[in-house]
Amino acid sequence: KAGVTQTPRYLIKTRGQQVTLSCSPISGHRSVSWYQQTPGQGLQFLFEYFSETQRNKGNFPGRFSGRQFSNSRSEMNVSTLELGDSALYLCASSLETGYGYTFGSGTRLTVV
Amino acid sequence: AQSVTQLGSHVSVSEGALVLLRCNYSSSVPPYLFWYVQYPNQGLQLLLKYTSAATLVKGINGFEAEFKKSETSFHLTKPSAHMSDAAEYFCAVSDLQGAQKLVFGQGTRLTINP
Numbered sequence: 001k002a003g004v005t006q007t008p009r010y011l012i013k014t015r016g017q018q019v020t021l022s023c024s025p026i027s028g029h030r031s032v033s034w035y036q037q038t039p040g041q042g043l044q045f046l047f048e049y050f051s052e053t054q055r056n057k058g059n060f061p062g063r064f065s066g067r068q069f070s071n072s073r074s075e076m077n078v079s080t081l082e083l084g085d086s087a088l089y090l091c092a093s094s095l096e097t098g099y100g101y102t103f104g105s106g107t108r109l110t111v112v
Numbered sequence: 113a114q115s116v117t118q119l120g121s122h123v124s125v126s127e128g129a130l131v132l133l134r135c136n137y138s139s140s141v142p143p144y145l146f147w148y149v150q151y152p153n154q155g156l157q158l159l160l161k162y163t164s165a166a167t168l169v170k171g172i173n174g175f176e177a178e179f180k181k182s183e184t185s186f187h188l189t190k191p192s193a194h195m196s197d198a199a200e201y202f203c204a205v206s207d208l209q210g211a212q213k214l215v216f217g218q219g220t221r222l223t224i225n226p
Binding site for chain 2: 004100
């Protein structure tokens with residue numbers, strides 16, 4: 001059974017650019033969530049999608065957005081990149097509440 | 113608002129010794145509680161979860177955790193540490209209602225001494 005797949009694994013972008021990260025959940029999982037991990041702030045919730053609808057959103061600026069497609073694949077977009085956006089971005093999928101998330105290996109974004 | 117406090121950002125034990133990683137939570141509703149492990153350059157792997165069934169939860173790799181409502185704790189233990197247990201461990205809480213959102217503790221880095 002394939003796990004959660006995130007692409008790309010590593011990314012280097014310049015300040016002011018935008019970036020799109022992709023996540024393919026485990027087959028059958030309809031809930032996809034995104035987290036940002038940094039040494040200073042730890043793991044912070046970005047947003048969660050279920051059946052193409054955003055159900056919950058964390059405390060991040062509007063530059064951070066996401067979407068989910070009908071096949072449950074999800075993308076997140078960060079516009080006008082700042083140096084502070086450098087982080088490991090983790091995607092996780094789940095069947096439903098209480099089952100626990102399965103995380104991907106993450107995309108490490110470096111903004112220079 | 114929910115929150116998680118992990119006592120000790122670094123814990124060091126000898127191989128074969130007991131591992132105890134502490135987690136206290138704050139939640140206004142009955143919580144779901146999780147422990148995750150993260151190895152270098154990898155994502156998070158679920159060790160175990162509490163979802164209001166048995167208060168003593170057994171997970172993978174010999175880990176277990178006990179939910180104590182009166183102490184608002186969910187400490188992670190393993191009787192005998194292995195070198196392969198060296199990693200960072202995260203405790204997380206989510207509520208039963210509404211959408212899934214995990215609130216994580218700051219993490220505890222576990223070092224195993226030979």
